[in-house]
Amino acid sequence: MRLGYFGGNVGGMASPQAVDVARFAESLGYASIWAGEHVVLPKPRREKPPLDPDWPMADPMIQLAYLAAGTQHIRLSTGVVVATQHQPVRLAKQAATLDVLSGGRFMMGLGLGYLDLEFEVLGLPATQKRARFRECVGAMRALWTEDSPVFDGEFVSFSGVDAHxxxxxxxxxxxxxxxxADAGLDDAAKYGSGWYGFGLTPDDTREVVDRITTRLEAEDRDPRMFEIFMTPRARLDGALIKEYEQAGVTELVVSAEALDIDGIKRRLELNSPEAHGVEPAGVGTRYAWEV
Known part of the structure; x- marks a missing residue:
């Protein structure tokens, strides 16, 4: 079991002081920092997402590039980038650049998006999201791995190009x-190195892990090489951490929201690996897919 940190408010991520918080989390042995994405928020506030319209949700790719320059070994992950709101070739370029600048510490969390308002203001359709998501993944992989990248899809196509x-x-x-959803877990098993969930109980997490495991085995993939990340809603203690571990969670991503930097640091200390008897991450910490 590892512990990560989900940062999303003014004191944690969308602030010039974000590097100070990231370094502090790294010194405490947190394995990763996660940044979410909403290009706009509804005003007045709605039930979903449960955020005020003035919530400082900065661009996650820019955030993480900023943090990469100020940290040494902590992992940097989007949690999650809304892939269907990005042009795949451009997103592939951003991800490759961040991977290089961070020394291979970037993990790319991807999702479909659910807030139709965002698609509307971006001038994008909120339909066929699953098909566009899958093409985005395929196009990015072609650009990352092929000597002469080629992709021919309904929504994105290219040939006779390269990207470095x-x-x-x-x-x-x-x-x-x-x-x-079933289709999302299908994609996780087929394309992913891991899965990220938010707010599930250990029992609910176990049910999702079982569904993913069945799909991984159908894809002839070893479930031990696939990681499960979860942000819990409940306050952590040793017993709850053990429950999540038994449910199949590899890393708990702690949400440490507070009104100021000192408050966030206190919450990070209270939930640190040492405080909960979890082995701190450090230089050389490896993930299942790296073994």
């Missing part, structure tokens, strides 16, 4: 898939 730098990570950044 190639990612420093063989095969490209690990793809961490979000979503609970």
């Amino acid at each position: 730098p190639k990612p420093s990570t063989p095969g490209g950044p690990p793809l961490i898939m979000g979503g609970y």
